[in-house]
Amino acid sequence: MMIVDALSWVLLVGGSLLCVVGGLGLLRLPDVYTRAHAAGINDTLGSWAILLGLMLQAGLGLVTVKLAMIGLFMALVGPVSSHALLKAAYAHGVRVQSSDEEPADVD
Amino acid sequence: MPRILSSLLVLVVAWGLWSGHGEPLIVGFGALSCLAVFGISRRMDRVVGEQPLDYGxxxxxxxxxxxxxxxxxxxxxxxxxxxxxxxxxxxxxxxxxxxxxxxxxxxxxxxxxxxxxxxxxxxxxxxxxxxxxxxxxxxxxxxxxxxxxxxxxxxxxxx
Amino acid sequence: MFTAALIGILVTMCLALVRGGLGPTVFDRILAVNAMGTQTVLLIAVAGFWSGRPEWLDLALVYALVNFVGTIAVLKYTRFGSLGEDHTRAQP
Known part of the structure; x- marks a missing residue:
């Protein structure tokens, strides 16, 4: 029981640290495209670590199933919204800074 | 037919896990909402075309x-x-x-x-x-x- | 210890809020709103455990759904200038 508890604390604290790092990235990185990668940290490992930590606290049961479904939903939806966001930005003509090549337009 | 059965099964299991209730009235509401979601997803199949079912x-x-x-x-x-x-x-x-x-x-x-x-x-x-x-x-x-x-x-x- | 996670999440929300206020383009702001939404889902989940009421998870899932639909709706609006028209027909 001690080990499970300790593991869940590590996951909770590590996940929230990753989230803070992602938020820091939102501020520090130079343009929309790079910032979307930072938000990707929050969407994937940051939130999964926190949800996993909560699962270990909850033990087997309906609560754990609900947490798993939230994690699954985030995994399915995160890439879709960041893809839609960057595609809209690209179609709108936001430039990619320091790009080597400029492929044809996206409509 | 396997398509209808599997999507209904997924809906019913998802509803059961989320609610955790057993009263007849609430289960009735659950059955109604499963049917409604099933109808909407059939309609979406008509819009985007049926995707092949692949258990493998x-x-x-x-x-x-x-x-x-x-x-x-x-x-x-x-x-x-x-x-x-x-x-x-x-x-x-x-x-x-x-x-x-x-x-x-x-x-x-x-x-x-x-x-x-x-x-x-x-x-x-x-x-x-x-x-x-x-x-x-x-x-x-x-x-x-x-x-x-x-x-x-x-x-x-x-x- | 739940408190530590809550503080981390709240700090992240503040950072995202600052980005939303600064954000040169409208897409930066949408990204910030989306990140805030993700953090809100986590905040509700952790706060539920913190106050001993895990039933709040239902709210967290609903918030995740609303966040996704809201982001897509706003993006669609910035792209087409409307939400309800039939865009499939306009494209050749």
């Missing part, structure tokens, strides 16, 4: 998902290290990647896997061409090397 894909994904999870963890740590570094040295650029999966579903899985790993985001999928934005040079090389593409092809069952 679900089995094969058991081999793919752990690998994908490992990649996600690795690239997450890479991007996190980049952000907290003294001066973020990003090399933000666009690359073209060939998605040679046979089916549309395979290409969508590939594009979504690329986006799911931080450091690379798919901007556009047109035919077999993927337009990918990469945060660093090493992230771009990781995609161009094509390991993920091969694994998705194998997942599809054609590779």
């Amino acid at each position: 894909l679900a089995l094969r994904s058991l081999g793919y998902l752990p690998w994908l999870l490992l990649q996600i963890v690795k690239s997450n740590l890479d991007v996190a290290r980049l952000i907290v570094g003294s001066a973020p040295t990003v090399h933000s650029h666009l690359i073209r990647v060939q998605a040679d999966q046979a089916t549309e579903l395979g290409r969508v899985i590939y594009a979504n896997s690329i986006t799911l790993t931080p450091g690379t985001i798919t901007l556009d999928l047109r035919g077999q061409d993927l337009l990918v934005h990469a945060l660093t040079r090493s992230a771009a090389e990781g995609v161009q090397e094509g390991e993920m593409g091969r694994r998705v092809s194998r997942l599809e069952g054609q590779g």
Whole structure:
């Protein structure tokens, strides 16, 4: 029981640290495209670590199933919204800074 | 018929897990909402066309998902290290990647896997061409090397 | 210890809020709103455990759904200038 508890604390604290790092990235990185990668940290490992930590606290049961479904939903939806966001930005003509090549337009 | 049964089964199980109630009235509401969602998803099938049902894909994904999870963890740590570094040295650029999966579903899985790993985001999928934005040079090389593409092809069952 | 996670999440929300206020383009702001939404889902989940009421998870899932639909709706609006028209027919 001690080990499970300790593991869940590590996951909770590590996940929230990753989230803070992602938020820091939102501020520090130079343009929309790079910032979307930072938000990707929050969407994937940051939130999964926190949800996993909560699962270990909850033990087997309906609560754990609900947490798993939230994690699954985030995994399915995160890439879709960041893809839609960057595609809209690209179609709108936001430039990619320091790009080597400029492929044809996206409509 | 297997299609109708499996989607109804998924809806009923999802409803049961979320509610956890057993009273007749509430179960009746649950059955009604399952039927409503089922009707809406049938209507969506008419809009986007019926997708083929593939149970083998679900089995094969058991081999793919752990690998994908490992990649996600690795690239997450890479991007996190980049952000907290003294001066973020990003090399933000666009690359073209060939998605040679046979089916549309395979290409969508590939594009979504690329986006799911931080450091690379798919901007556009047109035919077999993927337009990918990469945060660093090493992230771009990781995609161009094509390991993920091969694994998705194998997942599809054609590779 | 739940408190530590809550503080981390709240700090992240503040950072995202600052980005939303600064954000040069409208897409930066949408990204900030989306990140805030993700953090809100986590905040509700952790706060539920913190106060001993895990039933709040239902709210967290609903918030995740609303966040996704909201982001897509706003993006569609910035792209086409409307939400309800039939865009499939306009494209050749």
